[in-house]
Amino acid sequence: MQSAAINGMTLHYDVEGSASNPTIVFSNSLGTDFRIWNAVIDLLSDRYRLVLYDKRGHGLSSLPDSSLTMDDHIDDLIGLIEHLDCGQAVLCGLSVGGQIAQGVYGKRPDLVDGLILMDTAHKIGSTDMWNDRIAGVRGDGIASISNSILERWFTDDFRANDPNFPLYRAMLERTPVAGYAGTCEALRDSDFTATARSIKVPTLLLVGERDGSTPPDLVRSTADLIEGSRFEIIANAGHLPNIEQPDAVVRHIRSFLKTVENEAP
Numbered sequence: 061m062q063s064a065a066i067n068g069m070t071l072h073y074d075v076e077g078s079a080s081n082p083t084i085v086f087s088n089s090l091g092t093d094f095r096i097w098n099a100v101i102d103l104l105s106d107r108y109r110l111v112l113y114d115k116r117g118h119g120l121s122s123l124p125d126s127s128l129t130m131d132d133h134i135d136d137l138i139g140l141i142e143h144l145d146c147g148q149a150v151l152c153g154l155s156v157g158g159q160i161a162q163g164v165y166g167k168r169p170d171l172v173d174g175l176i177l178m179d180t181a182h183k184i185g186s187t188d189m190w191n192d193r194i195a196g197v198r199g200d201g202i203a204s205i206s207n208s209i210l211e212r213w214f215t216d217d218f219r220a221n222d223p224n225f226p227l228y229r230a231m232l233e234r235t236p237v238a239g240y241a242g243t244c245e246a247l248r249d250s251d252f253t254a255t256a257r258s259i260k261v262p263t264l265l266l267v268g269e270r271d272g273s274t275p276p277d278l279v280r281s282t283a284d285l286i287e288g289s290r291f292e293i294i295a296n297a298g299h300l301p302n303i304e305q306p307d308a309v310v311r312h313i314r315s316f317l318k319t320v321e322n323e324a325p
């Protein structure tokens with residue numbers, strides 16, 4: 061467990077693997093903390109230095125007093141990358157984490173060696189959709205809508221049979237309302253279409269075939285904006301394939317990173 065003071069927040073982070081290896085920085089989805097990467101980290105730590113963190117308003121990181129914007133999330137990740145002296149890293153972002161990764165590229169392309177954009181898009185959801193969710197969560201709490209969220213996160217089979225499923229429900233429902241609703245506002249107000257079109261580093265897009273939040277066609281439409289990007293669908297997974305299908309995710313990540321390493325000057 062480690063922490064860094066960044067932009068007036070205390071950010072909870074961890075680093076796994078040897079400092080002499082190439083760095084991958086992971087950014088989480090809405091309503092989760094960095095434990096969602098546990099299985100993937102176990103499979104990658106032999107060859108990579110892995111940086112994990114909880115974005116503000118999530119996990120053990122600080123809860124901001126005022127409203128929260130996508131720029132706050134982007135600036136926090138830039139601050140953490142600089143604090144840890146990562147140099148140029150591959151950023152792997154899931155859902156809103158994928159938008160944060162795109163935003164870091166947009167502001168500081170010098171920090172980014174490659175992008176792994178998982179179950180994310182240049183634009184996620186409509187203003188009405190986010191406003192309904194924000195009102196529901198602020199009025200009645202996250203548990204009032206958690207069943208429908210969990211149906212988009214995980215396949216029927218995982219929800220019925222995985223012994224850890226209740227832990228992911230707890231992770232979601234225990235996210236602070238201010239952090240969750242604030243990040244919904246950040247998503248509502250963000251559009252990374254122009255940023256996606258500007259991406260010039262190797263980029264892999266992954267999506268669970270049953271993702272109910274950012275379905276394959278949406279993620280493919282983002283891939284279409286990014287010249288030379290690679291797009292892969294993960295079978296038998298919903299919005300969080302890193303939890304449901306970590307082996308398949310890591311297979312794609314390893315194969316993609318070989319390309320990044322071969323293209324390095």
Ligand SMILES: O=C(O)CC1=CCC(=O)O1
Pocket residue numbers: 088089090154155156157184209212247273299
């Ligand atoms: O909660 C969801 O529907 C999934 C999601 C959207 C943005 C994000 O980060 O997660």
